Amino acid sequence: MKKIFPPTLLFLSPWLVTLTLFWLFPLFYSLYLSFTDYTILNPHPNLIGLKNYLTLFSDPDFLTALKNTSLFVFGTIPFTTIIALFLALIVNQKLPWKGFFRAGFFLPSITSMVVIALIFTNLYARDGYLTLLCSLLGVPTPEKGFLFSTATALPSIMLMDVWVSFGYYLLLYLAALQAIPTELYEAAEISGANFWQKFWHITLPYLRPMTLLIVLINTIRSFQIFIEIFVMTKGGPLNSTLTVVYLVYENGLVRFQMGYASAMAYVLFFIIMIFSLLQMKIFGLGKGIEE
Amino acid sequence: MKKLARIVLFIFLIIILLGTLFPLIWMFYSSLFPQTISLASLTDIFRQKFTFKNYAEVFSQIPFGKFLFNSVFVAVLVTLGNLLSCSLVGYAFARKSFPFKRSLFFSVILVLMIPVHILIIPLFILIKFLGWYDTYLALIVPWLVNPLGIFLMRQYIEVLPKDLEEAARLDGAGEFKILFSVVLPLSKPALAVVAIQVFLANWNSFLFPFILTSSENMRTLPVALALFQGYQTIDWPHLFAASGLATLPVLILFLFFQRQIVAGLTAGALKQ
Numbered sequence: 077m078k079k080i081f082p083p084t085l086l087f088l089s090p091w092l093v094t095l096t097l098f099w100l101f102p103l104f105y106s107l108y109l110s111f112t113d114y115t116i117l118n119p120h121p122n123l124i125g126l127k128n129y130l131t132l133f134s135d136p137d138f139l140t141a142l143k144n145t146s147l148f149v150f151g152t153i154p155f156t157t158i159i160a161l162f163l164a165l166i167v168n169q170k171l172p173w174k175g176f177f178r179a180g181f182f183l184p185s186i187t188s189m190v191v192i193a194l195i196f197t198n199l200y201a202r203d204g205y206l207t208l209l210c211s212l213l214g215v216p217t218p219e220k221g222f223l224f225s226t227a228t229a230l231p232s233i234m235l236m237d238v239w240v241s242f243g244y245y246l247l248l249y250l251a252a253l254q255a256i257p258t259e260l261y262e263a264a265e266i267s268g269a270n271f272w273q274k275f276w277h278i279t280l281p282y283l284r285p286m287t288l289l290i291v292l293i294n295t296i297r298s299f300q301i302f303i304e305i306f307v308m309t310k311g312g313p314l315n316s317t318l319t320v321v322y323l324v325y326e327n328g329l330v331r332f333q334m335g336y337a338s339a340m341a342y343v344l345f346f347i348i349m350i351f352s353l354l355q356m357k358i359f360g361l362g363k364g365i366e367e
Numbered sequence: 368m369k370k371l372a373r374i375v376l377f378i379f380l381i382i383i384l385l386g387t388l389f390p391l392i393w394m395f396y397s398s399l400f401p402q403t404i405s406l407a408s409l410t411d412i413f414r415q416k417f418t419f420k421n422y423a424e425v426f427s428q429i430p431f432g433k434f435l436f437n438s439v440f441v442a443v444l445v446t447l448g449n450l451l452s453c454s455l456v457g458y459a460f461a462r463k464s465f466p467f468k469r470s471l472f473f474s475v476i477l478v479l480m481i482p483v484h485i486l487i488i489p490l491f492i493l494i495k496f497l498g499w500y501d502t503y504l505a506l507i508v509p510w511l512v513n514p515l516g517i518f519l520m521r522q523y524i525e526v527l528p529k530d531l532e533e534a535a536r537l538d539g540a541g542e543f544k545i546l547f548s549v550v551l552p553l554s555k556p557a558l559a560v561v562a563i564q565v566f567l568a569n570w571n572s573f574l575f576p577f578i579l580t581s582s583e584n585m586r587t588l589p590v591a592l593a594l595f596q597g598y599q600t601i602d603w604p605h606l607f608a609a610s611g612l613a614t615l616p617v618l619i620l621f622l623f624f625q626r627q628i629v630a631g632l633t634a635g636a637l638k639q
Contacts, residue, residue, distance in 0.1 A: 083457050083543070084463040084465050086455075087546075088456055088459050088464070088465070088471070090451075091471075091475070091512055093512075093594060094509070095474055095478065096450075097493075097509075098509045099481070101489070102493060103485060103486075103489070104488050105489040105493070106485060106486075109488065109492075129476060138507065164469035166379070166380060169376060171373060171377050171380070178622070178629075180384045180387060181383075183391065183621060184387060184388075186571075186628065186632075188570070188589050188592075188610075188614065189589075190392070190571075190589040190592050190593045191610045192390070192591065194606060195393060195394045197601075198397070205393065213558070215421060239390075243387065244632065248633060254571075266422060275554075292526055295495070298486045299482065302376040302484070302574060304592075306577075307593050321487075326483060326490070328488045328491070329487070329578055330486060334488050337487075337488050338489070341487065343483055344482070345485050352480075356399055
């Protein structure tokens with residue numbers, strides 16, 4: 077039995093090395109950086125206490141980015157969740173081609189985000205398909221295209237995000253729907269429950285843990301929106317699509333203000349943590365998830 | 368349910384599905400024309416002549432072959448590395464007892480939930496410090512052990528019957544032999560899920576390949592596509608041909624391994 081320990085340590089070593097070198101060390105190192113004035117020109121950083129954090133909250137770019145990111149998160153998640161739930165309920169009916177629908181809906185979510193963002197850049201352009209479609213339907217379109225107007229750029233990216241991501245959550249809802257014991261529905265039918273009563277008293281309560289999980293995953297993901305911004309707008313026009321992670325990238329890797337960018341990243345990190353914990357609290361950290 | 372209602376729902380789903388797939392169809396469709404489709408009217412798109420010229424030109428006009436090689440090389444190595452590392456670690460978590468086992472497994476779950484944007488700055492500095500910046504090492508080594516892969520392997524191995532392993536142990540087989548000749552052959556379904564999940568994630572990965580490389584030679588397909596616009600004014604037919612080629616492996620995996628993709632996408636979420 078004594079011989080077992082060394083091979084076990086060997087088995088575990090890939091994770092021990094990755095966890096330490098590529099997760100824990102970067103996490104703590106950037107926490108340290110966030111209290112310094114580190115830039116690439118000044119590789120011997122001075123500790124400057126909370127200065128970066130204090131500067132952040134008077135930095136108009138950061139406040140704009142925070143506002144845009146919040147708009148993006150709270151403006152997409154309710155729609156994505158409701159659309160995913162609604163379509164999952166329909167796909168789960170005894171319709172033909174169920175697997176086909178499920179597959180078709182989640183295909184965009186396994187496609188490269190860069191590719192998706194490029195396609196929508198084309199569709200949203202001044203002479204793009206969506207712009208043309210809108211003008212045919214009599215909907216006013218911005219002169220230079222959807223992504224070049226401060227009023228429409230962020231909503232256009234939000235619409236794209238709902239489009240690209242709902243299929244994944246639909247897949248999760250379908251999995252949860254299939255886990256509801258059918259006997260429950262049969263029993264309800266015997267006692268004369270109608271469609272809505274069944275939905276309200278059986279389906280929705282059973283979907284609660286999955287809804288928490290979906291909102292949670294989506295919150296963590298959405299707060300970090302970057303690729304779409306980088307490919308489609310670079311934060312423009314006039315900072316109207318500037319997001320926090322885009323600003324972290326710009327400050328840290330374009331202007332090399334690494335201390336400042338780390339502080340920014342950490343503020344977002346804490347915002348995400350707080351929202352995750354709040355959601356767990358509101359939805360109740362149900363036993364369903366633990367199981 | 369009433370028949371009419373079902374027909375209505377079915378048609379409704381078809382319409383939504385077309386809307387969902389339209390942008391991808393549009394990409395492949397636009398890539399087949401010599402010039403950017405000019406949309407004077409919606410029906411104009413049916414009048415032009417198809418050509419596959421753009422696909423050939425992509426290889427000659429931009430170093431597409433190099434980008435493709437980078438993507439394939441990196442994704443294949445990362446996938447193979449994960450098959451090995453996740454098997455080793457997953458097996459240890461499923462079968463061995465060791466100090467701090469619970470907290471160590473909790474670290475796997477926790478890392479799955481960590482917002483990765485926090486790594487942008489420190490990983491950039493670390494990779495520079497290691498001298499890996501703008502090399503294949505930066506694209507491969509940090510991604511060789513995927514926490515979701517560990518999780519999937521552990522869940523699968525844990526419920527395998529133990530008698531075969533014990534029989535092998537009685538025959539004097541060592542730990543590695545037991546893992547590689549008894550456990551892993553039984554774990555093929557889980558290995559397939561891990562392989563496809565890791566391959567897809569890596570194939571589509573943009574953020575870290577983008578920030579950890581600088582030269583054109585090191586670009587993977589997503590990085591090259593995102594920076595393609597910088598070359599000139601956007602040449603959509605060629606850009607879409609290149610994007611289509613980059614999407615092709617995803618489509619092929621999607622067609623043949625849909626069950627594994629679904630298993631990977633849902634298992635990670637369901638069991639957290």
